[in-house]
Amino acid sequence: MNRILVVEDEARIASFIAKGLRAEGFTPTVVGDGITGFDYAMSGEFDLIVLDIGLPGMDGFTVLERLREEGSALPVIVLTARDSVTDTVAALEGGAADYMSKPFRFAELVARVRLRLRSTGQTVVNEDLTAGDVRLDLRSRRAYVGEREVELSAREFALAEVLIRHRGQALSREQLLSHVWGYDFDPGSNVVDVYVGYLRKKLGAALVTTVRGVGYRVE
CATH class of the missing domain: 3.40.50.2300 (Response regulator)
Known part of the structure; x- marks a missing residue:
């Protein structure tokens, strides 16, 4: 580590x-x-x-x-x-x-x-993240559904990465804002919900689950 x-x-x-x-x-x-x-x-x-x-x-x-x-x-x-x-x-x-x-x-x-x-040759985390048939290649910053490459923007990829890296864990909108948009982003913004919608369209509607009263989770 x-x-x-x-x-x-x-x-x-x-x-x-x-x-x-x-x-x-x-x-x-x-x-x-x-x-x-x-x-x-x-x-x-x-x-x-x-x-x-x-x-x-x-x-x-x-x-x-x-x-x-x-x-x-x-x-x-x-x-x-x-x-x-x-x-x-x-x-x-x-x-x-x-x-x-x-x-x-x-x-x-x-x-x-x-x-x-x-x-520098140090040990780093795995280069791939997967959830179901969705795979993120962290080295090339490319996303795949099965064998099909899906084009994601930098923000979409970052959001997908955070959600999949913490799969099984419900993340609040505030946590996602901090990870993807930065520590000084407006907490009242609905940008997380908008981008979750983008991911569902591109990577599959079932990928991200809404956790009522909390935020979002990838199973």
């Missing part, structure tokens, strides 16, 4: 990331400042770091710089401010493996985590 270090000082975002990673089968550890983050990163106990830039004690750029100076090749996914091209360029030039701009969708973050772990 891969261990992920999350260095993020905003409690709401840190909790959002940690809960999501745990649900996906990873083991997250959260710290809230750069100095502690650097010390943890150098412990050799982690497979990847999710690193915020705006940290107290030591900012994310400095953490990244010191890691590389110490010879650490640990993959780092940097969280940058919204639309900050300067932060993005600086992070990549400083040795980051990838970056995410805030606000972000959890499904995209976890896909990037898996990609970076795979590229």
Whole structure:
């Protein structure tokens, strides 16, 4: 089971990331400042770091710089401010493996985590998810019903992935919003219901069950 270090000082975002990673089968550890983050990163106990830039004690750029100076090749996914091209360029030039701009969708973050772990030869979760005759190929991001490929948008695929990964479990609309649309999405939106309708049309009406008063479930 891969261990992920999350260095993020905003409690709401840190909790959002940690809960999501745990649900996906990873083991997250959260710290809230750069100095502690650097010390943890150098412990050799982690497979990847999710690193915020705006940290107290030591900012994310400095953490990244010191890691590389110490010879650490640990993959780092940097969280940058919204639309900050300067932060993005600086992070990549400083040795980051990838970056995410805030606000972000959890499904995209976890896909990037898996990609970076795979590229470093770390153990990752199964590349296929199945439910009945529906199969999702996580590597190519393609969906199939039986042998027939079905075209899904990025959001449709992310929603299908979350539901199938947690098959047998009823997920609330709020949980699905957080995983697929991000932590700052309007909780009053009916976008989940709309996209469940899209999945039923494309992957079969029986795939997703409505759980009255709760949300949705894939059996």
